[in-house]
Amino acid sequence: MHAFLHTLGALVVLPYLLLAAAFLLIGEVAKARGLLALIDVVVNHANWILLWGIYAAAAFLVLLIVAGFLPSFQRISAASLFLIALGSLSVICTLHSTRIGLGEVTFLLPCIAVLVMSAWLFVRAGTPPGAS
Numbered sequence: 001m002h003a004f005l006h007t008l009g010a011l012v013v014l015p016y017l018l019l020a021a022a023f024l025l026i027g028e029v030a031k032a033r034g035l036l037a038l039i040d041v042v043v044n045h046a047n048w049i050l051l052w053g054i055y056a057a058a059a060f061l062v063l064l065i066v067a068g069f070l071p072s073f074q075r076i077s078a079a080s081l082f083l084i085a086l087g088s089l090s091v092i093c094t095l096h097s098t099r100i101g102l103g104e105v106t107f108l109l110p111c112i113a114v115l116v117m118s119a120w121l122f123v124r125a126g127t128p129p130g131a132s
Helices: 002-031 035-069 071-094 102-126
Strands: none
Touching: 002 035, 002 071, 002 102, 035 071, 071 102
16 A cells, blocks of 8 residues: 555656746746846756756656655655655745635645655554554
């Protein structure tokens, strides 16, 4: 059950992680002064994404999911999933331009659910089997 919930959580939090990364990239673009600085920021980020980012992100996701299946790594993988969900939520909520309303909370509910679920998986992974 732990591995299934962990895999589901990793797949659910992925779009929120990508949205948070996009918000951070937009913040970098907004800080650029002038057209040449804007082009430099976009080209540098696109270059990194195309050379290493796609492979690193895919490898990290696969490692995170596989770690959820290995009993010795379940605790750290649940903590990693918790930190990813928390970081994504904090970036999305902090960089959001308007007040967060009911629609935004509804949109963020799956990420909040992954946050709570990964905290529960972290606590559950620390207890020995059969000691529920």
